[in-house]
Each structure stands twice: as structure tokens, then as C-alpha cells.
Amino acid sequence: MARTTSPGWALRALEGEGLEPDTSMDENIEAWWSWYDCSSEYYRPLKRDVGGRTVEIEHMTLRPARMVCDEHAALMASEGSEVSCDDEGMRGWLDATVPGLIAASAPALSRAMAVGTAALFPDFEQAADGSWRARMRWYDALYLLQLEADERESVSCAVASDVYVAGRRLHQLKVCEPNPDTGLYRMRTRLFDPGRSDEEVFPEGIIAELDLGTEACPYGLVTPAIGNTYDDATPLGVSVFDDGVDAVKLLDEAFNQFYWHVKLSTPRVFMDDEMVARDPATGRVDLTTTLDEVLFSRVSGTVGDRVPITVYNPEMRVEESERSIDDALSLMSLKCGLGPNYFSFTRSSGLRTATEVVSDNSVLLRTVRRNENLAGMRISAALRGSYAAWSHLSGRTLKEVPECSVAWDDSVIEDTATARSQMKDDIARGLCPRWAYLQRFYGMTEEDARAFTGEAVGAPSGAALDAQLGLA
DSSP states (O other): OOOOSSOHHHHHHHHHTTOOOBOTTHHHHHHHHHHHTTOSGGGSOEEEEETTEEEEEOOOOOOHHHHHHHHHHHHHSOTTOEEEOSOHHHHHHHHHHOTTHHHHTHHHHHHHHHHSOEEEEEEEEEOTTSOEEEEEEEEEGGGEEEEEEETTEEEEEEEEEEEEETTEEEEEEEEEEEOTTTSOEEEEEEEEEGGGTTEEEOOTTOOSEEEOOOSSOSOEEEOOSOOOSSOTTOSOOOOTTGGGHHHHHHHHHHHHHHHHHHHHTSOEEEEOGGGSOBOTTTOOBOOTTSOTTTEEEOOSSSTTTTOSEEEEOOOOOHHHHHHHHHHHHHHHHHHTTSOTTSEEEETTTEEEEOTTTGGGOHHHHHHHHHHHHHHHHHHHHHHHHHHHHHHHHTTOOOSSOOOOEEEOOGGGTSOHHHHHHHHHHHHHTTSSOHHHHHHHHHOOOHHHHHHHHTGGGTOOOOHHHHHHTTOO
């Protein structure tokens, strides 16, 4: 479904406050979304006039843009990825507020890869007993209106979305910005009724302005680690397939061609009229025992002349179609940051991702590392700012905002079995200490691993450990 950025009601509301939203990337974001959800003009059915009748020819698609974005997200947001923090208070807040945040964020990260940006925003709710609760929500670039930035780092931003209040669907404009009087962040919320020409409404229970009491920004914009060549001043990012739209088209053209090769290769039988049964009462041809689009009456001419039955059975060109799809997949993988041959297609295995060669794919490794580093920094900053705001609302004084980080699980992009085998070989050759194996693959501390292997005092390990490591 086609979607648009910067809705008119939100722009009017912000401009009425004297704010100037950044709309420089709107056209690009809408175009990227149209490839992501296959609503682009490219996918519109072709209309052809056939004998005075309009026929729509559907464009087949593998949804390549979404396939690429989902893979980027899956490589980052695996089950083992988590947010870690040494501070006990913040760790308890993280466990209560965002358990399993990274793994659950795969859909949001996919959209960030697609439209260039997704924002992790807090919502604060006050319970009947006066306690405060924070909820972290994701919004992709189609919901965001960037307001102010400092050297490409977002300082203030608005979210335009729809909410239901007392059974009514309303437009919600949420602005997170520093208070010009104090320099501390605040959250402003305004609601508009689309059924009343976007008139502003003031339902009970909605906090129009909430002082967050922190200088730390409570939200974060997650983007792919790709330079923005459209506007170098905006903190909004660029889609991972921005350079690969032509490869996306190539892949779908190859798939579309495969479909039509199969469809046009359906066997067809041409017969003399005398050989086709007719209804004695009406004289109409009786085709109740034939397959649709398979049996045809011969027209005048020399085709099948003097042959009562002619069978047309063309070649399907499966091998050529298979190679064209496989080549297009490889090219798309390369142009979208996944490296060559990440995707492949064969009749024996179907469409697959090349987990077997991921560990040797330097392009992929570099891309994932860059995306993880940038996303981890932005997610951590949003969580720190949100925790500081929640602490202020809850009356808890923080001497300083604790640090937290995202520990990414890279087992998806590393061939663990090969790494284990290589490390065992290095140990056998005396190129690596035994304790390092236990530390890397079993999570032991260096002290515990050295004590287990006997290397803490420089003593060699026994034969029992050799057997346990598969070296004996």
C-alpha cells in the first residue's frame, strides 16, 4: 500500500508553532517504501487490449527489496543479541521495560534498512498509584518529522501517528525536544480529529507536556551505515537497496520471464472440427472433458495441414531461467551490501541464503559490523535517555546516567564449527593456548579457563583435556 511522509495535518501543526520540519528526504523515503511493499509503478499490472477486451497482466515478483532488508535485520537481531548494563538499577529497568528488545526489533530494523531510518521512542504512562512506566516503541521514517540536528545528530524530532482514544481514531503528534528555558528534554503531545477537518481535541488523561528532566536525548534514530548523498545535513539515513534498485528490477524481470516460460510452454492440442464432439441439440462444441487452454480448434491455413491432431509442446528453457535468476540474485546481493552470492537459486535447493560461505564473505562481515556499531550506539543512547527520564519522573536521583551497550550475537555470520576446528588445530600445533578455547566457546573467564586447563601455573594440560577438545 502506498504511504506518504509528512502528513499535511502534522506539517500545519508544527509550522503553526514556528517549527520547520525537515522534508528533504520525503520523496526518497516514499520511493523506497514503494519498492519495499511492491506498490511502485513498476509493479502495476500491464493493461492490454485483446479483441476489444482489456486484460491486466500481473507482474510476478519475489519481493526482492523486502528480502534484502529482512536479511540485513535477521543478521543483526538474532536471538543471542541483548542489551547489557553493569548498573543494577538500570539492569532491572531494562529487564522490566525491554526484555528481548533486540530480537523483537527485527521487523523495525528491516524497515530501517528499507526506508533509511527507524526511531526508538519512549512513551511514559502514569499508573493509578502514581508510579511511572516506560514503553519503547519503534517508528519508521514515514512517521518521523525531523526538527533539529547538531552535526547530523538528531536533537529534536516529532512522530505523527494514529491512536485510538475512547474508541475514536485520532491523529497524534508527539514532539520530543529540549525545553528552551531549561535545556532539559520534554515530551509534548497534541491530538487532532480527522473527522472534524483535523481540529485539535483535548481528551481527558492525555498529558499535553511532560518534563523529562534530563539532558540525555531519550530517543534514537537507527540508520544503515551508509553515507547520505542526498542531504548531508540531515540525520535521516539511506536505504540499503538505494544503489540496488536496478538489480531489484533485474531479479524480478528474470523471475517474471521464468513464469511466462512456464505458462507459454503449456502443451496445446489443435484438432479438426470433425474430431470434436458437439451437442446434438445446439451444435455447440462439447469441451467438458478437456483441460482449459489446452484444446484448440484449428483455424484455416497450413498449420497441421492433413494432420487430424497437432500437439504444440515447446521447450520450457528451465536451465536458462534458473541461471538468470541465480545471476540476478548474486548481483542484487552485492549491490545491497550482502556481498556476492549471498542469495542463490537452484532447482535442487530452491532459494537459499549462503550461510555456508558467510564467514568468507568480507563484504557482508564489514557491512554487518558497521550497521551493528551504529545501531548499537543509537539504541543504547535512547535507552540511557529514557532511563534517565523515567528516573526523574519516579523521583529517583541519578548522579550520572549509567552506561549500557548492545551485545550483538554474530554466530549467524560466523561459521562456528569451522572456527572451533581451526582453533583446535592451532592448539595442537602449539600456536594457541588451551584456555583461550574455553574462554571463546564456553564463556569462561580467563582465570577460570586457565585454572581448568592447568595453565594458570604454566603446567601443561592433561590427556583428558585433549580428549575433551577433540585433540586426542
